Amino acid sequence: MxxxxxxxxxxxxxxxxxxxxxxxxxxxxxxxxxxxxxxxxxxxxxxxxxxxxxxxxxxxxxxxxxxxxxxKPLEHGMEPLVADLSARLNAEPGRRWREDDLTALGLDPSTVRRAFKRQLGVTFLELARLRRLQEGFTALGGGERVIDAQLTANYDSASGFRSAVSKLLGLAPGAFRDDALLRCAPISTPLGPMIAIADDHALHLLEFMDRKALPTELKRLSERTPGGLGFGQTKPHASIVRELDAYFAGALSAFETPVTLSGAPFAQSVWRALQDIPMGQTRSYSQIAEHMGRPSAVRAVARANGANQLALIIPCHRVIGADGSLTGYGGGLHRKRALLDLEQRAS
Ligand SMILES: [Zn+2]
The missing domain is CATH 3.40.10.10 (DNA Methylphosphotriester Repair Domain)
Known part of the structure; x- marks a missing residue:
């Protein structure tokens, strides 16, 4: 800027x-x-x-x-190319766009990419993906209880809905089941929608909905879980919603919702080490490796950090570069900055 x-x-x-x-x-x-x-x-x-x-x-x-x-913030005052495609997106926010669709409209995909990046800070295909996610979230989030009702009262439309959301999340249409042990529910936060997956006892996943690795994580989770994935809320959902409210209000020092850590033993020990970083502080990968008594395992620590699927609870956002730079974050750097600022103020 x-x-x-x-x-x-x-x-x-x-x-x-x-x-x-x-x-x-x-x-x-x-x-x-x-x-x-x-x-x-x-x-x-x-x-x-x-x-x-x-x-x-x-x-x-x-x-x-x-x-x-x-x-119309995506259209007003924009170059005609950007305004026109944004208008198409607004008319059909659930559509899955590919580069070929742009070519079919007589447009050059790289011109489109540059124009969107310049004017909106995001490429057209990323924008389309975000809009699609939001449509799904709005449907889910608007009716958590409606969905439960739908599941019992009107199976047909619920299954249609399940298959639409599965596709949206990058899963096969039949991925969501009616009798699943693991339940997915959206949670809205000041930093955007998250998705929480839990059984009756513990939380298995908490991620921002637009995280790129989410489809892969969901797929892994559904393959690993014999009972499959379904919609709805369990006790851990209610607990994490309460804790997230307190966290974003700067009034929570530690998450206590029970979680299940699924990963190799080394990754699990990295995640526990991350939970030792006090709120308001940060560490580098090499500091974590040293803290674990494995000073040469910096790369493995970085890998485990990236494989964390319990955002915020396992605070991988508290890991920064040795030079103090923010480095990467699966949930996006703007969120990492916002989380660190929030924790700094709260602590
Ligand atoms: Zn307005």
């Missing part, structure tokens, strides 16, 4: 004044509605505590906000 970011108060004033000068440079995600807007949106203005300001549309999308239908 070429400008230094103004304070949230200044941005909120711009929002109240419907200031068009920020169009394309700043967006506001509204937590009470799950929608994001241009600051100049003509719609009624949200309360300041429900506003999350972001510099790119991509950040809003990956934080789980959907574009506003009134101010």
């Amino acid at each position: 070429l400008f230094s970011r103004p304070s949230d108060t200044a941005l909120y004033d711009a929002l109240l004044n419907r200031d068009p000068n920020w169009d394309g440079q700043m967006f506001v995600g509204v937590t009470s509605t799950g929608i994001f807007c241009r600051l100049s949106c003509p719609a009624r203005k949200p309360k300041p505590e429900n506003c999350r300001f972001h510099e790119t549309a991509a950040e809003c999308l990956s934080a789980g906000f959907r574009p506003c239908k009134r101010c």
